[in-house]
Amino acid sequence: MKKRTKSIFFILLFSFALYSTFTNVTNLSLSDFDDWMAAKFRGESLDGETLLQKNQDLSEKSLKIKNAPQTYVSSAVIEAVELLEDTIDFSQYPSHEVVATGYTAGYESTGKTPEHPGYGITYSGVNVKRDLYSTIAADLEMFPLGTVLFIPGYGYGVVADIGGAIKGNKLDLYFPTVNDVYNYWGKQTLDVYVVxxxxxxLSEEDLNQLNEDESLQVFRSQMTQ
Structure with missing residues (x-):
């Protein structure tokens, strides 16, 4: 009896150690997988909003995304962008046709992991940001650092970064997660406006001042509802 009790004790101890190692390495818990599997078996794929949120949560954890603090989710930003487009006549600004893609701070876009000292830091030195004024990458010969563009469907973008494949009329638009890139943007050809x-x-102070513009706070309030 004592031998059996001792065996059960060691099995439980081993299981706990294995679970602790698993959660530390993957940053996932068993409940995350339970929720995901339950959603799959219940057919919640038909309930896009519920399953999308679960998949986003899992993707963010599994990729160990450690961006600079994000206040707003992309879906809310896009709702505010739609209001902006209805309110402001952007045709008054010079326009350029560009091919715009989405990117993240993660390895899949930049080749950097969260442990890299330059993770989430743009060429200008500011941290990546998705806000009323978001950080974007461009060809500096076409759009110098600090250039403010309005990108329909995305919002205001401030040129803060560069990229090896970002030449000529190409832009890279920052999103916090890979799911955001797929769900809200992908790759689009469109006209952007040079505001x-x-x-x-470009400094963090410059970017913060833009995002604190009093005339735009009514749109920010839409993000927090």
Whole structure:
């Protein structure tokens, strides 16, 4: 009897150690998988919003996304963008046709992991951000650092970064997660509007001032509802 009790004790101890190692390495819990599997078997794929949220949660954890603090989710930003487009006449600004793709700070876009010292930091030195004014990558010969563009369906983008494949009329638009890229953007050819040409520099203070513009706070309130 004592031998059997001792065996059960060691089995439980081993199971606990294995579970602890698993959660530390993957940043996932068994409940995450239980919820995901239950949703699959219940056919919740028909309930897009519920399953999308679960898949986003799992993807963010499994990729160990550790971006700079994000206040708003992309879906809410896009709702505010739609209001902006209805309110402001952007045709008054010079336009350029571009091919715009979405990217993240993660390895799949930048080749950097969260442990990399440059993870989430743009060429300009500011942290990636998805907000009323988001950080984007561009060809600096076409759009200098600090240039403010309005991208229909995305919102205001501030040129803060570069990329090896971002040449000429190509843009990379920042999103917090891979799911956001797939669900809200992908790759699009469209006209963007040059609201303000940059001077070749961009600081965190500059970006914060743009996002604190009092005239735009009514749109920010839409993001937090």
């Amino acid at each position: 303000e040409e940059g001077n070749g520099q």
